[in-house]
Amino acid sequence: MLNFLKPALFSIVVILSACSSELDIPYKGIELNSLEQTANYFQARNISKKILAMKIRLDEKPFLLGAYDVRDGIPARIPEERYTELLNSAQKNASPLVTDAQPSDVETALEGLRTPQEQISYLTARAIAKSFGKDGIPVMPTSMAIGLADAQATSTPPKISAKEEKQLVAAIQEKIKVKDNDWAENRNQFHRAEEKAFFAENIVKPDVVTLNSGIQYKIVKKGTGKLPKIKDTVTVKYRGTLLDGTEFDSSYKRGEPDSFKLSDMIPGFSQAMIQVPDGSKVIIYIPSLLAYGEKGTEGIPPYAAVIFEVELNGIKSSFF
Numbered sequence: 001m002l003n004f005l006k007p008a009l010f011s012i013v014v015i016l017s018a019c020s021s022e023l024d025i026p027y028k029g030i031e032l033n034s035l036e037q038t039a040n041y042f043q044a045r046n047i048s049k050k051i052l053a054m055k056i057r058l059d060e061k062p063f064l065l066g067a068y069d070v071r072d073g074i075p076a077r078i079p080e081e082r083y084t085e086l087l088n089s090a091q092k093n094a095s096p097l098v099t100d101a102q103p104s105d106v107e108t109a110l111e112g113l114r115t116p117q118e119q120i121s122y123l124t125a126r127a128i129a130k131s132f133g134k135d136g137i138p139v140m141p142t143s144m145a146i147g148l149a150d151a152q153a154t155s156t157p158p159k160i161s162a163k164e165e166k167q168l169v170a171a172i173q174e175k176i177k178v179k180d181n182d183w184a185e186n187r188n189q190f191h192r193a194e195e196k197a198f199f200a201e202n203i204v205k206p207d208v209v210t211l212n213s214g215i216q217y218k219i220v221k222k223g224t225g226k227l228p229k230i231k232d233t234v235t236v237k238y239r240g241t242l243l244d245g246t247e248f249d250s251s252y253k254r255g256e257p258d259s260f261k262l263s264d265m266i267p268g269f270s271q272a273m274i275q276v277p278d279g280s281k282v283i284i285y286i287p288s289l290l291a292y293g294e295k296g297t298e299g300i301p302p303y304a305a306v307i308f309e310v311e312l313n314g315i316k317s318s319f320f
Contacts, residue, residue, distance in 0.1 A: 040140040044128050044147030051124060052152055056090050059121040062113055063148055066125030067141035070133075076126060078113055083123040086116055184302075188294075191303040195288055198243050198305065202285060209275070216285040217272045223279020228262060228315045230274055235259045235314035241307050248299035248306075257313055266291050269308060278315050284308040 048058055069077070113119050129139040203210050210216045228234050237257045240249040251258050262270040268286030276282045288294075288303045296302040 036137055037140055037143040039137050040132065040143035041147040043131065044144035045151045047124065047128055048148045048151035054087065054091055056087070056120060057117070057152060058124060058148060059117050060145060060148060062118040062121040063125040064141050064145055066122040067129045067139060067144045070126050070129035071139040071141060078119055078122065080123060080126065082119070083127065086120050086123070090116055090120060187301060188303045191288065191301060191305070194243055195303070195305040199285065199287065211271065213271060213290060214287045215268050215272050215290060217275065218283045219276065219280055220283060221281040223277040223312065225278025226315065227277055228274055228312070229317070230262050230270055231318040233259055233261050233316040233318065234273065234312060237311040237313065239309045242300065243305055243307065261318070273310070273312065276312055278312050281311045284310060
C-alpha cells in the first residue's frame with residue numbers, strides 16, 4: 001500500500017534531509033529484534049549471496065535506495081524488466097561490476113543509477129522488498145542492509161544460524177497462515193452480510209418468488225412447455241455471476257447451450273428450475289449454502305451467493 005502521508009514526489013533527497021543516516025549503511029551493532037526484521041535480513045542475505053556467487057558484488061547505497069522506494073511506494077527509477085538482462089550481461093562481460101568496488105556516493109545514485117552495478121543493486125533490493133508485500137511483511141530497509149553486508153563480508157559470521165533459519169521459515173509460515181485465516185474470516189463475514197442484505201431487499205421486489213428454502217427467482221419470459229422434474233435432463237443457455245456482477249461462467253461465451261441432469265446440479269439451481277416451464281427465461285438468486293457453500297469453487301469464494309440467468313430450451317425426461 002502506498003504511504004499517502006508522504007508527498008507523491010518523496011525522494012531520497014528528502015530522506016537525507018530528514019534523517020541523513022538512512023543511506024549511510026546504519027547496520028553496525030544493530031540487533032534483529034523481531035520476526036519482521038529477521039525476515040528482511042534473511043531474505044536479503046540469501047539473495048545477495050546468490051548474486052555474489054555470480055561474481056556480482058552489490059552496491060549498498062543503491063540497494064538501500066531500492067528498498068526505501070518500495071517501502072514508500074515510489075515507482076521504479078529504471079525499468080524493472082531490465083533486471084534479468086543486466087544480470088546476464090554482468091556475468092558474460094568483464095567489467096568493474098565484478099570487482100570489490102566501494103559503494104557509490106549518494107549523489108551518483110540520485111543522478112540516475114548510471115552503472116550496471118548500481119542498477120542491479122537497486123533492482124535486486126526492489127525485487128526482495130516487493131516479495132515481502134505478498135506475505136504481509138513490512139519492508140525494513142535497514143534489516144535488508146544488514147543481510148547484504150553479511151552476505152558480502154568475508155569475516156563477519158552470519159547473525160542467524162542454519163537452525164535459526166529453519167525456525168524463522170517456520171515462524172513466517174505460521175504468521176502467513178494466521179494472516180490468511182484472519183483474511184478468510186473477514187471475507188466470509190463480508191459475503192454472509194452481503195447475502196443477507198441482498199435477499200432481504202430482493203424479497204419485496206415485484207415478480208420475485210421466494211421458496212421456503214430461501215431461493216428466489218424471477219421469470220422474465222414465461223414459456224408454455226412442461227415443468228422439468230429433478231431427474232430430467234435440461235438444455236439451457238445460462239450466465240452465472242456473483243452478487244457484485246462478477247461473471248464466473250457463461251454458455252453464451254462458449255457459443256452453445258449446455259445439457260445436464262438437474263439432479264447433478266447445485267441444490268439451488270435444480271430446486272428453482274423445476275418451477276420453470278420449458279421455453280422460459282428466468283433469473284435465479286441462490287443463497288450460498290444452496291450454491292457452493294463454505295468451500296466455494298473456482299471463481300466463487302466461500303459463502304458467496306450466486307445469480308443465474310437461464311433460458312430453458314428443452315427437457316428430456318428420465319424414467320430411471
